Structure formats: C-alpha cells, structure tokens
Amino acid sequence: MRLTGSNVRRLTKAxxxxxxxxxxxxxxxxxxxQSLDIPSKNWGLSFGNSKTFSGLRFNFRDSQVKRIxxxxxxxWQPKKDNKDAIVNGLSLGVAPGGGRMNGINxxxxxxxxxxxxxxxxxxxxxxxxxxxxxxxxxxxxxxxxxxxxxxxxxxxxxxxxxxDLAGIAxxxxxCGAGENAKGILxxxxxxxVGGDLxGIAxxxxxxxVGxNLTGLVxxxxxxxCGERLTGIGIGGIGVGAGESINGLVxxxxxxxxxxxxxxxxxxxxxxxEDLKGAFVALGMIRVVKDGRLSGLSASAFNYCQxxxxxxxxxxxxxxxxxxxxVQIGLVxxxxxxxxxxxxxxxxxxxx
Numbered sequence: 001m002r003l004t005g006s007n008v009r010r011l012t013k014a015x016x017x018x019x020x021x022x023x024x025x026x027x028x029x030x031x032x033x034q035s036l037d038i039p040s041k042n043w044g045l046s047f048g049n050s051k052t053f054s055g056l057r058f059n060f061r062d063s064q065v066k067r068i069x070x071x072x073x074x075x076w077q078p079k080k081d082n083k084d085a086i087v088n089g090l091s092l093g094v095a096p097g098g099g100r101m102n103g104i105n106x107x108x109x110x111x112x113x114x115x116x117x118x119x120x121x122x123x124x125x126x127x128x129x130x131x132x133x134x135x136x137x138x139x140x141x142x143x144x145x146x147x148x149x150x151x152x153x154x155x156x157x158x159x160x161x162x163x164d165l166a167g168i169a170x171x172x173x174x175c176g177a178g179e180n181a182k183g184i185l186x187x188x189x190x191x192x193v194g195g196d197l198x199g200i201a202x203x204x205x206x207x208x209v210g211x212n213l214t215g216l217v218x219x220x221x222x223x224x225c226g227e228r229l230t231g232i233g234i235g236g237i238g239v240g241a242g243e244s245i246n247g248l249v250x251x252x253x254x255x256x257x258x259x260x261x262x263x264x265x266x267x268x269x270x271x272x273e274d275l276k277g278a279f280v281a282l283g284m285i286r287v288v289k290d291g292r293l294s295g296l297s298a299s300a301f302n303y304c305q306x307x308x309x310x311x312x313x314x315x316x317x318x319x320x321x322x323x324x325x326v327q328i329g330l331v332x333x334x335x336x337x338x339x340x341x342x343x344x345x346x347x348x349x350x351x
Contacts, residue, residue, distance in 0.1 A: 035059070065098065072096065083114040095123075110139070117145075126155070133161075142171070149177075158187075165193075174203070190219075197225075213241075222251075229257070254281075269299070273306075285314075293319075302327075322350040 035041070035048030046057040054069040062078040065085035072087055077095035085098035091105045097112045103119045105111040110123035117129040119136075126139035133145035133153070142155040149161035149169065158171040165177035165185070174187035180195040190203040194210045201207040202218045209217070209225035216232045217223040223233050224240040233239040235251040244259035255264050256271040260279075264270045268283035273291040281299040291306035302312045308319040308327070317327035321336035332348035334341070341351045 062098065068098075077109075101129075292323075302329075317348070322348075325349070 035046050035050035037050055037053065038045045041050065042052060043054045045055060046053050049059050049063055049065070050057060051064065052066045056071045057068060058073045060074065061076040062074055062082045062085060064081050065078070067086045069088045071090045072092070074093035074096050076093070078085065078097045082097070083099045086100045087098040087102070089103045091101060091103065091111070093107055095107045095109045095111070096105055097114070099114045101111070101113040101117040101119070101121070105117060105119060106122045108124050110126045111117070111121050112123070112127065113129040115130055116132045116134070118134040121127040121133065121135060121137045123139045125141050127133070127137050127143045128139070129145045131146055132148045132150070133143070134150045136151055137143045137149070137153040139155045142158045143153050144155065144158070144160040146162045148164045150166045152167055153159045153169045155171045155175070157173045159169045159175040160171070161177045163177070163179045165181040165183070167183045169175045169183070170186045172188045174190045174192070175185050176187070176192040178194045180197070181193045182198045184200045185191040185193070185197070186202045188204045190205050191201045191207045192203070192209070193201065196212045197209045198214045200216045201209065201213070204220045206219040206221050207217045207223045211226050212228045212230070213225040214230045217225070217229070218234045220236045222238045223235040226242045228244050228246070229241040230246045232248045233245065233255070237251065237253045239245070239249045239251045239255045241257040243257065244261070245255070245257040246261045248262055249255045249260070249264040249266070252267045254269045254271065255266050258272055259274045260270070260272045260277065262277045264277070264279045266281045269281045269286065270279045271286040271288070273288050275287055275292070276294040278296040279285045279298070283299060284301040284303055285293070285297045285299045287293045287304040287306050289305040291304070292309065293304045293306070294309040296311050297304070298313045300315045302314040302317045304312070304319040307321050307323045308325050309323045310325045312319065312325070312327045314329045316331045317329045318333045319327065319335070322334050327334070327348040328346070330345065332344050332346070334348050334350070337348070337351050341348070
C-alpha cells in the first residue's frame with residue numbers, strides 16, 4: 001500500500017483509538033481490583049478498592065480492606081472477605097459494612113458490621129452488628145446486635161440484643177434482650193428480657209422479665225417476672241412474679257406472687273402465700289394454706305387459709321386464725337375460735 005498523507009493520518013487515528021481502548025480495558029480491570037489514588041496511595045482521593053486509605057474514597061464493593069479513615073462511599077455490600085476491615089468516619093452507600101465501623105454509618109438498605117459498630121448507625125431496612133452495637137441506632141425494620149446494644153436504638157418492627165441491652169430501645173412490634181437490660185424498653189406488642197431488668201419495660205400486649213425486675217413494668221394485658229419484682233407493676237389483666245413483689249401493683253383482673261410487700265389494687269383479686277401491706281380488690285383477696293396476711297385486706301371475699309394480722313374488710317371475711325387484728329363485714333369467720341364464736345356478723349377477732 002502506498003503511504004500517503006491521508007493513509008498515515010488514518011493509521012495514526014486507528015492506532016490511537018486502539019491504544020485508548022486497550023488502556024481503558026486494562027485500567028477498568030485494574031481499578032476494579034485495585035484503586036486510583038490521588039495524590040498518594042494512602043491519602044487524598046481514591047477511586048476503587050484501596051485497602052488502607054485516609055480521605056475521600058469511592059468504591060463499588062469493598063473486599064479485603066484493612067483500614068479506611070474519612071469518607072467512604074460504596075455502592076454495594078462488602079464481600080465476605082471484608083470481615084477484618086476497620087472503617088472510621090462517615091460511611092455512605094447502599095449497604096456499607098466492615099469488620100468494625102466507627103463514626104456515622106448510613107445505608108439505603110442497611111448498615112452493618114461483622115463485629116462492632118459505634119456511632120450514629122442508620123439503615124433503611126436495618127442496622128446491626130455481629131457483636132456490639134453502640135450509639136444511636138435506627139433501622140427501618142429492625143436494629144440489633146448478636147451480643148450487646150448500648151445507646152438509643154429504634155427499630156420499625158423490632159429492636160434487641162442477643163445478650164445485654166443498655167439505654168433506650170424502641171421496637172414497633174417488640175424489643176428485648178437475651179440476658180440483662182438497663183434503661184427503657186418499649187415494644188408495640190411486647191418487651192422482654194431473659195435475665196434481669198433495671199429500668200422501665202412497656203409492652204402493648206405484655207412485658208416480662210425472666211429473672212428480677214427493678215423499676216417499672218407495664219403490659220397492656222399482663223406484666224411480670226420470673227423471680228423478684230421491685231417497683232411498680234401495671235397490667236391490663238394481671239401482674240405476677242415467681243418469687244416476690246415489692247412495691248405497687250395495679251391491674252385489671254388479678255395479681256399474684258408467693259410473697260407480696262406493698263400496695264396492690266386489682267379489679268378482681270390478689271393472691272399469695274405471704275402478703276404484707278394493703279390489698280384492695282373487688283372480688284377476692286386470697287392467702288393459701290398456712291400463709292399469712294399482715295396489713296389491710298379489703299374485698300368482697302377475704303379468704304385467708306392461714307393467719308391474719310391486721311384488718312380484714314369485706315362482705316365475707318374468712319381466716320383460719322387471727323393472730324392480732326379484726327374482721328369487719330356481713331359474715332366473719334375465724335376457724336380457730338371457740339365453736340360459738342367462729343361465725344359472727346359485723347365483727348370478729350381472736351377470742
């Protein structure tokens with residue numbers, strides 16, 4: 001082929017285009033696996049999967065990252081090999097994540113960390129951490145951690161911790177902790193703690209604690225704990241404890257515990273083995289066999305199958321024995337009294 005000026009120009013143009021395409025292909029592949037960093041590979045402005053960087057960074061999907069400090073913008077959730085990454089600063093994206101996240105973490109779908117996430121953590125669907133979630137935590141559907149949650153945590157459906165929870169937790173349906181909790185727990189349907197709770201638990205239907213509760217518990221239907229309740233218990237239907245209640249109880253139907261100390265006001269009844277304080281109900285106050293009631297008992301039927309020490313007021317009052325006190329009502333029965341003094345109208349006592 002004869003080389004002319006026009007042929008040279010065409011060849012040169014084609015060569016330049018081919019070179020650009022080749023470099024572009026190589027650069028795209030390189031950027032996907034590595035990064036373009038300005039002015040340094042360790043700081044400044046980065047495009048791609050830089051492993052250790054401080055500054056403003058853009059990457060499609062993080063992989064095997066070591067440490068990022070500054071502003072990290074990603075467009076998809078990290079790969080599974082990113083569990084050791086430490087990200088400090090502002091993380092933005094569809095689903096930012098890493099091993100440890102510290103700072104402000106905001107994800108359109110979610111924000112999460114394999115171990116710990118600290119700071120302000122917001123996820124469109126959820127925010128969570130494999131171990132600890134600490135700070136202000138907001139998830140459109142849920143927010144929680146496999147181990148501990150501390151701070152203010154809000155989940156559209158639920159908020160919870162696999163182990164301990166401290167602070168304020170609000171869940172649209174429910175919130176809870178697998179072990180212990182300190183603070184305020186509010187669940188649209190329920191709030192619960194597997195171990196001890198010190199603070200306030202409010203559940204639209206129910207609120208419960210597996211072991212001890214110190215503070216305030218409110219359940220739309222019921223509230224209770226497996227061992228000791230110390231404080232205030234309010235239940236639409238009932239309040240109960242496996243061992244004892246110490247404080248104030250208010251419920252629509254009934255309250256019960258082996259031992260109750262304080263004031264109980266219930267729509268129908270109160271029951272237990274050792275009652276000491278003031279007990280008021282429309283239906284019945286009951287003390288089981290060989291138990292004791294010390295204080296005030298006021299209901300339609302006061303039924304004490306043990307000893308009475310105090311004042312019993314009702315339509316019918318029954319006590320196996322009166323240690324020190326009186327019965328006032330329409331019918332008053334003291335089984336331990338002499339035969340002709342066991343059943344008396346208006347008044348009865350120990351004779």
